[in-house]
Amino acid sequence: MFRVFSCLTVEHDFRLVVLAGLVCFVASIVAVSIFHRAIAARARTRLIWIAIAGAAIGYGIWATHFVAMLAYEPGVTTGYGIVLTALSLATAMLLTSGGFGVAVGDSGRWRAAAGGVIIGGGIASMHYLGMWALEVPGRVAWSLDLIFVSIILGMCLGYAALAVAIRYQNYRGTLAAAVLLTLAIVSHHFTAMGAVQIMPDPTRATGALSLSPAVLALAIAGVALSVLGMSLIGVLADRRLASRTAKFEEIISQLSDARQQLEDSQQELQDQTVRLDTAINHMVEGLCMFDAEKRLVVCNERYARLYRLPPELLRTGTSHTDIIRHRIVKGILTGDSSEGAAEQFISKLAALPFDAVSSRIDEFADGRLIRVTRQPMTGGGWVATHLDVTEQRRSEAKITHMAQHDALTDLPNRVLLRERMEHAIAVTRNGGLDLAVLMLDLDRFKEVNDTLGHPAGDSLLRAVAARLRECTTETALIARLGGDEFAVIDYVTNPAVEAAALAENIRKALCEPFDLGDHRVTVGTSIGIAIAPRDGNDSDVIMKSADLALYSAKSGGRGAFRFFEPELDELMHARRNLERDMRDALAGRQFELHYQPFVSAATGKTIGFEALLRWHHPQRGLVLPSEFIPLAEETGLIVPLGEWVLRTACAEAAKWPAYVRIAINLSPAQFRSTELVPVVVGALASSGIAPHRLELEVTETVIMHDSDAVFAVLAQLRELGVRIALDDFGTGYSSLSFLQRFPFDKVKIDRSFVGELSSARAEAHHLARAVVRFAVSLGKTTTAEGVETKEQLDILREEGCAETQGYYFSRPMPASDIATMLREDSGAAIRAA
């Protein structure tokens, strides 16, 4: 080590040592940079870069050596053999190229080590060949250990330089690797120089082909620096070029990506276009789009088919007017299909604004209805859909018709009537015209329905509707309100005359018999008339007025018409009050039963009592059944009231002797309630009277309402053991048929006939007697009602009537009088005898 140090400090010119180090460092930077290029390159380019790197460092080692040799002052004049000098250069280049070549390969971690060894070998070869070329007049002695150390230093530092160069390929890596490589070369050189000792020997002469060291060294340093500088510039330029190339490649790659994306987008666009085409061509609606210049942009197949557009009109750019002209001239739309009409339509269309959403229905000549909905687009133009709404419109019209018409007669129903009436009443408010509102219902419709069945009832209603159409003018509106209720409204200028004439026409028309196939029936009608605005100026009020007039017409005897009068309103008011009072009466125990005895015609003995309702009104006093029973039936109050009668009368009868019967009146509404049989059973059970003591009186009116159902209930009651009596016999025309259909226990001859028995009018007397005789001949128990005189009683006895009832025996009495009456019964019997 000391030898090396003294060699460096004593035998070398330090300035030239620095120059040698500089040359070496520059060469190292160049070589490492080129080596990095070689790593980045492939195949042949890599080989070229390796060769250049080897040449650069080989040249650098060689130049360093000779510059350092210039600094060497061994004390004798030196020269260099040209051949060996050249050979040392070639060896350095070749071996360092080999070292770089090995190190640059991809095969494992040993590459830097192997490369370092070879480069170290290259440095040593160059040095010792160079020393061999040294021609001095003296003897050269070598120190083998330092030779060995110099070789190891070159190899180890060479390895370190390569390892760093491979690992760090940036500027810092380059610098570090260059420093290590410089150290490898320089440390080798000066260690090797420490190993040499030159002993002057003037007998030894230098060769003729020797180069002067100073010349050689300076020339080498100059050339080396310039070559290395150029190489460095080349490398840096190449780096920049490489970085630009990289950037360029990156741009190319980005462009290629962009191109790929563009191609993908184009494909996607194409796919979307196909999808869109498929979608618009499968739309239910016809679709078309026009631009701001009213030229066709796109349309679908449905649109083309709808208007039978030929291919030349389907091209993009076809003008809207050409398409419109085609639609009209080809007669696709209803109306005039001439060219003139088309032009007229087109100019009308041109005047229309195109910048608002619009919707219209076009009617096609073949009857189809197309809804055209137009939607403006931003930037001008519009898109329009054309939907065939024929079926939808038909269904809507059908539904509307069904909602406003009666299914059986196809007449307007209450809903439409109200709508039209509101409109008509509004017309009457302008003055000049009045509106006659006729409300009518059929007399005896229920009878037809019950006796001939519902199909016959339906046929009758249809026939009535047809007759109403025939006997009214075209301005009249006929409506069916439900059941057998109809209404007719019409404008009139003189209500008293025209409305009366219309009502009379209708009355007459409906009085005529109806032929219902197997049956011929006569019904008749009652009509109520109200006039708007006189009797009300809204549809509800006027309908109510007509209804009141109808009610009045019916209660005044059927088959008539009545005009509304304000008093009717009062009547209805009174009815409503009565109804309310009746409900209170039921709760407030204002009802009472009176009992009228019926007696045996033969013995004069009381055999039963008929229960008759009395109402003690707190303000009006005693109210008779004829006043409240019809209203109780209408309102349904008769059901709870009848139940009360049944329970009370049976309970009262339980106090009487067992041979005394109790007769109770039943009304139609009680039969419609399903509770009748259970109520009767309950009354019998709670009173404990025997069923045969109970007589239930039914009138023909009861039976006429749904006779089958009534007969079924009567049969159940009779099975219980209860006696059934037919009341008011002789007043109805169908009594006979009822008597055939049901085994009544008793027939009660109406008091109107009994009264005529003592009549001075022979005809009435004969008729009354015939009725009594007929009743008796039926073989049922016969009771004569309303016996007021001894004469009547005698005739009834003569005709064989079994039982009698009337004021002649007793008026209806409170329950409290019955016990006394029964005690005096023997007296009554004596009187009868």
Ligand SMILES: Nc1nc2c(ncn2[C@@H]2O[C@@H]3COP(=O)(O)O[C@H]4[C@@H](O)[C@H](n5cnc6c(=O)[nH]c(N)nc65)O[C@@H]4COP(=O)(O)O[C@H]3[C@H]2O)c(=O)[nH]1
């Ligand atoms: N002029 C005259 N009249 C006589 C004579 N004898 C009896 N009368 C009256 O004739 C009616 C007989 O009852 P109706 O024919 O069943 O006729 C009854 C019956 O249909 C009905 N009614 C009475 N009470 C009830 C009831 O509790 N339930 C039901 N559903 N109807 C009842 O009211 C109708 C009238 O009953 P009332 O006013 O009590 O009138 C009773 C009675 O007072 C007489 O000699 N001369």
